[in-house]
Amino acid sequence: MEYYQSEIIFNQEIAPDIFLMEVTRNKEEIEPGQFFMLKTWRDELTLMRPISVYNVLPKQVQFMYRIAGKGTALLSNTKPGDAIQLLGPLGTGFPYKKVHGEIALLGGGIGIPPLFETAKKLKALNNNVTVYLGFKKELFAIDDFAGVADHLFIASEEGEEGYRGFITDLLKPEKFDAVFTCGPEIMMEKVWRMCKEKQVPVWLSMERRMACGIGACLGCNCDTIHGTVRACKDGPVFSGDVLVF
Amino acid sequence: MKNKLETIINGVKFKNPIIAASGCYGFGREYNELYDISLLGGISSKGLTLEPRQGNKGIRIWETASGMMNSVGLQNPGVHRFIEEELPWMRKHDTVIIANLGGSLIEDYIEGINLLNKTEVDMIELNISCPNVKTGGMALGIKADIAFEAVKLCKQASEKPLMVKLSPNAENIIEMAQACEAAGADSLSLVNTFNAMAVDVRNKKAVFNNTYAGLSGAAIKPIALRMVHQVCKNVKIPVVGLGGIYTLEDILSFIMVGATAVQVGTANFNEPNILPTLIQQLEQYCEEEKLNHISDIQGII
Numbered sequence: 001m002e003y004y005q006s007e008i009i010f011n012q013e014i015a016p017d018i019f020l021m022e023v024t025r026n027k028e029e030i031e032p033g034q035f036f037m038l039k040t041w042r043d044e045l046t047l048m049r050p051i052s053v054y055n056v057l058p059k060q061v062q063f064m065y066r067i068a069g070k071g072t073a074l075l076s077n078t079k080p081g082d083a084i085q086l087l088g089p090l091g092t093g094f095p096y097k098k099v100h101g102e103i104a105l106l107g108g109g110i111g112i113p114p115l116f117e118t119a120k121k122l123k124a125l126n127n128n129v130t131v132y133l134g135f136k137k138e139l140f141a142i143d144d145f146a147g148v149a150d151h152l153f154i155a156s157e158e159g160e161e162g163y164r165g166f167i168t169d170l171l172k173p174e175k176f177d178a179v180f181t182c183g184p185e186i187m188m189e190k191v192w193r194m195c196k197e198k199q200v201p202v203w204l205s206m207e208r209r210m211a212c213g214i215g216a217c218l219g220c221n222c223d224t225i226h227g228t229v230r231a232c233k234d235g236p237v238f239s240g241d242v243l244v245f
Numbered sequence: 246m247k248n249k250l251e252t253i254i255n256g257v258k259f260k261n262p263i264i265a266a267s268g269c270y271g272f273g274r275e276y277n278e279l280y281d282i283s284l285l286g287g288i289s290s291k292g293l294t295l296e297p298r299q300g301n302k303g304i305r306i307w308e309t310a311s312g313m314m315n316s317v318g319l320q321n322p323g324v325h326r327f328i329e330e331e332l333p334w335m336r337k338h339d340t341v342i343i344a345n346l347g348g349s350l351i352e353d354y355i356e357g358i359n360l361l362n363k364t365e366v367d368m369i370e371l372n373i374s375c376p377n378v379k380t381g382g383m384a385l386g387i388k389a390d391i392a393f394e395a396v397k398l399c400k401q402a403s404e405k406p407l408m409v410k411l412s413p414n415a416e417n418i419i420e421m422a423q424a425c426e427a428a429g430a431d432s433l434s435l436v437n438t439f440n441a442m443a444v445d446v447r448n449k450k451a452v453f454n455n456t457y458a459g460l461s462g463a464a465i466k467p468i469a470l471r472m473v474h475q476v477c478k479n480v481k482i483p484v485v486g487l488g489g490i491y492t493l494e495d496i497l498s499f500i501m502v503g504a505t506a507v508q509v510g511t512a513n514f515n516e517p518n519i520l521p522t523l524i525q526q527l528e529q530y531c532e533e534e535k536l537n538h539i540s541d542i543q544g545i546i
Binding site for chain 2: 001002003037039042043045046047048087209210211212213214215216217218219220221223227228233
């Protein structure tokens with residue numbers, strides 16, 4: 001983890017309110033499922049914003065985010081060449097080295113981005129990767145995932161493309177050696193229950209409001225069988241064996 | 246140059262008057278990955294209770310205009326594990342260690358103090374002002390007569406210098422400060438967070454499970470500053486000022502109204518390396534203003 005100033009290379013809207021931002025990075029290794037605290041402000045807002053890593057490049061890192069409030073709205077207004085402060089990489093990501101064989105990645109909405117770097121890493125280790133992406137309406141990041149996944153399933157609740165309904169309708173956990181998921185908590189809880197029922201190992205990436213992002217403030221509590229833990233440091237990715245819903 | 250910032254409170258020597266505030270800094274482990282925490286004047290530990298606590302359920306953090314609210318609820322490993330696991334690590338660093346102690350029952354405070362007496366902590370900061378636990382802490386921080394009795398008993402038990410952390414929610418901050426001083430407090434720190442509220446309009450309910458939560462950050466600084474000024478004018482014991490300190494100017498303001506030292510909390514979230522920056526800026530200020538010592542400007546207003 002390091003705190004440093006970086007430069008925005010591009011920041012573009014790829015779907016309504018969804019942005020892809022590329023920034024320069026230092027040499028520190030970034031694991032899939034990790035995140036950074038970001039800010040482009042000093043006084044306008046009190047807190048930095050936790051944004052997960054979408055894609056790691058040799059000298060850059062890409063973030064994909066949705067405008068959800070003031071922080072992400074400020075991020076969306078930045079332009080190439082603007083300065084951005086990075087704190088990270090932070091947290092415990094997906095255990096891509098621990099799993100082997102047929103792996104399913106299931107993402108919903110703005111929970112999709114951390115699965116892209118994860119898919120890349122799993123493919124590099126010769127796993128078979130099946131990706132399930134669920135959207136409300138407009139699709140995004142599809143081409144990137146199509147380029148790396150062995151199989152790609154798409155669902156949209158209101159849209160025209162792919163299966164019309166919830167992405168969890170398409171998942172058959174028993175076909176896989178492990179499932180990684182990130183998205184709305186209600187969706188992840190469903191995946192968790194489906195995997196438990198079929199005794200398939202599952203890992204979930206939890207989203208929380210964060211203040212420090214590094215494990216000091218205890219603001220991002222998650223309930224586990226071991227008690228209250230920190231999403232920012234102990235997570236955001238947790239094994240389904242320890243999480244409590 | 247360093248000795249221009251050296252500050253002594255209750256016989257404890259701080260290398261500078263900048264202390265990491267309780268609750269924002271854990272036990273220093275995480276920030277030590279960003280910079281050497283030995284730079285700091287001191288660290289006030291995460292609020293400890295006699296027994297471990299899991300803290301509050303639900304949302305704990307909520308950003309507000311120029312500030313934030315928290316409702317962590319004193320999640321902490323308990324005094325025993327603090328002494329066994331955290332304190333030995335902290336003690337390896339050359340900075341003052343203040344054990345922040347909270348609780349619900351006066352018996353628990355006393356037992357906590359008895360345990361801390363036997364350790365290498367430099368001071369105890371008595372938290373009589375946490376808004377995020379349902380019983381105890383808060384009532385203690387509001388009524389001066391209740392605080393007097395509690396601080397008196399804690400002072401009798403304590404073999405360490407006792408700093409009492411005041412709540413801005415006290416009925417009368419001057420009477421509260423004077424009551425704590427009369428009860429034997431060696432020093433005071435103020436202010437803790439302001440009792441506040443947020444509503445989740447979309448879901449038509451309070452944001453926090455406990456309804457109310459503690460407001461901190463730049464938004465509270467002018468009120469905190471006024472309270473520190475009032476208290477400094479009315480007690481003789483040292484006062485440590487805190488509440489929304491982000492900048493060198495903020496630190497100077499608190500010292501000019503009488504604070505001996507300051508604590509910085511929420512600003513760490515805004516700017517993770519803010520403490521080393523502020524220390525360096527304060528050193529530079531002393532040079533530029535040709536001060537013999539930072540205390541030259543203490544209480545000049």
